[in-house]
Amino acid sequence: MAPILTLERISKRFGAVVVATDIDLALGDGEALGIIGPNGAGKTTLFGIITGTVAPDAGRVAFDGTDITRLTPERRCRLGIARSFQIPQPFTGMTVFENLVVAAAFGDGRGERDVYADCAGLLQRCGLADKANRVAGSLTLLDRKRLELARALATRPKLLLLDEVAGGLVEHECAELVALIKDVRATGVSIIWIEHVVHALLASVDRLVVLHGGGFIAAGDPHIVIRSPQVREIYMGIAAAEP
Amino acid sequence: MSAPAIRIEHATRSSRAGLVLFAVVFVVLVAAPWWGGRQHLRLLAEIYAFVALASLWNLLAGYAGLVSVGQQAYVGLGAYLLFALAMLVGVPALWTIPIIGIVAALVSIPVAALIFRLRGHYFAIGTWVVAEVFRLLASQVSVLGGGSGISLPVGIVLAIAQGRQMREFVIYWLALALLVAILALVVWLLRSRYGLALTAIRDNELAARSNGIDVGRVKLVVYVLTAAGTAMVGALIFLQKLRISPDTAFSVTDWTAIVIFITVIGGIGRLEGPIIGAIVFFVLRELLADYGTVYLLTLGVVAIAVMLKAPQGIWGLIAGRFGWQLFPLERRVVYLGGEQPAKCA
Ligand SMILES: Nc1ncnc2c1ncn2[C@@H]1O[C@H](COP(=O)(O)OP(=O)(O)OP(=O)(O)O)[C@@H](O)[C@H]1O
Ligand SMILES: [Mg+2]
Secondary structure (H helix, E strand, C coil): CCCEEEEEEEEEECCCCCEEEEEEEEEECCEEEEECCCCCCCCCHHHHHCCCCCCCCCEEEECCCCCCCCCCHHHCCCCEEECCCCCCCCCCCEEHHHHHHHHHHCCCCHHHHHHHHHHHCCCCHCCHHCCCCCCHHCCCCCHHHHHHHHHHCCCCEEEEEEEEECCCHHHHHHHHHHHHHHHHHHHEEEEEEEECCCHHHHHHHEEEEEEEEEEEEECCHHHHHHHHHHHHHHHHHHHHHHC | CCCCCEECCCCHHHHHHHHHHHHHHHHHCHHHHCCCCCHHHHHHHHHHHHHHHHHHHHHHHHHHHCCCCCCHHHHHHHHHHHHHHHHHHHHEEEEEEHHHHHHHHHHHHHHHHHHHHCCHHHHHHHHHHHHHHHHHHHHHHHHHHCCCEEEEEEEHHHHCCCHHHHHHHHHHHHHHHHHHHHHHHHHHHHCCHHHHHHHHHHCCCCHHHHHCHHHHHHHHHHHHHHHHHHHHHHHHHHHHCCCCCCHHHHHHHHHHHHHHHHHHHCCCCCCCCCHHHHHHHHHHHHHHHHCHHHHHHHHHHHHHHHHCCCCCCCHHHHEEEEEECCCCCCEEEEECCCCCCCCCC
């Protein structure tokens, strides 16, 4: 199976802060990958490099067989890479529904009218239907995160990048999120999910990598990786959260 | 996912009321020559020009995030093109206006190529430098009076229409028509696909890019359109003044400072803002015209008060409180069929 996304020898530093050193990654088509790592490890920066909002110092990013290292974020989105931001970035003055219409119309290159029904349906699936006509700036943090996810899905991506979407959810909401993400996977979408809520990850991903000190220090089966002594050592918080 | 049955509504009750209000005001204003004196017409035409300039600047800065302090470049360009086309080429004065729009659009493309490389404050400074360059170039054109300026020859003025009164009417109507055209263009633009992109860019450029919007192209289109509109308004302003000089045509105070004041007071990034702002500005100006420095001080105090108390401007305050919009821009979704929407996540 040809990979949908490959990172080759990606390096990035912010001044003295090294966030990536020669990172290699191949994501299979339809695969769901989880990323964990301590705060400031560079997880979000990696999403920036994949989506084009952060330029790597060195290395190559390929998506669906083409080199996208130099493409703008808008081009990458239209190729099929969607991202939910860790710090929600809603279009604050537009309604929740309009936020999705923008993503669907531009991210997926469709006519405005053609996307209305899909967007309305997505809002229902993401639990935002009753707030569809609310201005996005008036949403709570939790609803803003839901909006991030809904808006990313509205672009009908091939690759979905999720950055900490489960934080703050109560148990049954988290279960619904996991179910939703499984539904999305079932349609063939590849997923990379950065998450501190480990049990949600374990329930959803095929593979787990641990980012620390500019590289992946562990990778493989999620349940095995999470129990490895290395991970427990550098990532006590997660180890403690494990039952 | 099965798509739900929905209906999309654009107009709200306030926007329907707004349209009726606009229609009534428009009829009254078209009829102004029959109810107003010469002074009224002049004042109204001036107000139209400022509403138009502010609406264009609002589109540029408020929506596209291109905070220009150099739009006087295009006011002056339009003014000088009017004089040049009328005096040197012999184009009838009124016919110069559409030509000026096209020429200004063409001029703005290389200018954009230059200043779009600049970010943030540097962009603003860049726009001002461009305006200064334009002003210096204009002062070198000796056939148009060089640094001291020139008056529009009487023959050209007389050819606009029969008789002084009719001339004033024609120019008044033209000013009104240009304003309506510019407002219509802005409304149409904001309701179109471009409007979605522009509003998204206004709210969050990073998210706009990440959702597939070609921000650079949208900004370029807006820059070129506003340049064209601004130049046409500039031409019309100086068709009324009948005299041009580099300092008046490229005045940063008149064509940028006041325009920004109007937009910010009224509400930046909102269509209604410039209209409200212009009304406030002209009321203040007419009330305080005789007081000189007090007038400027009051403007300053009003600007600071609004920025502190209502950073969204007067219209932002009203719209936020009552949920009003005069123009039907929003897309509201109505779920048909009573069943509860299925929830997840
Ligand atoms: N634009 C930037 N300029 C300078 N430093 C940056 C920038 N973006 C990120 N950093 C730094 O790079 C490091 C990695 O940041 P990043 O947000 O990628 O971490 P993260 O793994 O997502 O952390 P968290 O779990 O807290 O979300 C941090 O030390 C951060 O301060
Ligand atoms: Mg992060």
